[in-house]
Amino acid sequence: MDRAPEGLAMACYDLEQAHGKARGGRRIVVLCGWLGRYLTNLAPRRDILVGCRRVGVTGDLDIEVERVLAAAQETKAKYQFMSGSEVASLPEQLAMTVDALCRCLGIDDGADVPERDAEIFARLLRCLFDEATGTEIDAAVRGHGERTVTIS
Secondary structure (H helix, E strand, O other): OOOOOOOHHHHHHHHHHHHOHHHHOHHHHHHHHHHHHHOOOOOOHHHHHHHHHHHHHHOOHHHHHHHHHHHHHHHHHHOOOOOOOOOOOHHHHHHHHHHHHHHHHOOOOOOOOOHHHHHHHHHHHHHHOOOOOHHHHHHHHHOHHHHOOOOO
């Protein structure tokens, strides 16, 4: 965390205090940020969110990363024309990061992000996506309840 953006360590600490290290530790935060930033358009949403739910229960990040990467490779193989540089829009990246965090933390689909978590999420997103505006971050956090559909 030496080269992490200012405020990230404290936001990770606050999330860990609220949810415990297994569900809210910095490894979970980094995983969700990575999934949101780089795999939003490359892996099926269902696979990402199911993997995050399992991480929240088992804590086994390695196996879930392998599963999501395999799903991304499968998607890429189906669509040969994909160049590998398909980047989701910033609002899509933010939304996936929030939804992935909610899955890891056990926040119910269709539920709003609890107020104490909403503030922590906003701080995390400001650190992970420094190009995002406050309005974009707020929309991603506040839109979780409407955006997420139940995926078992």
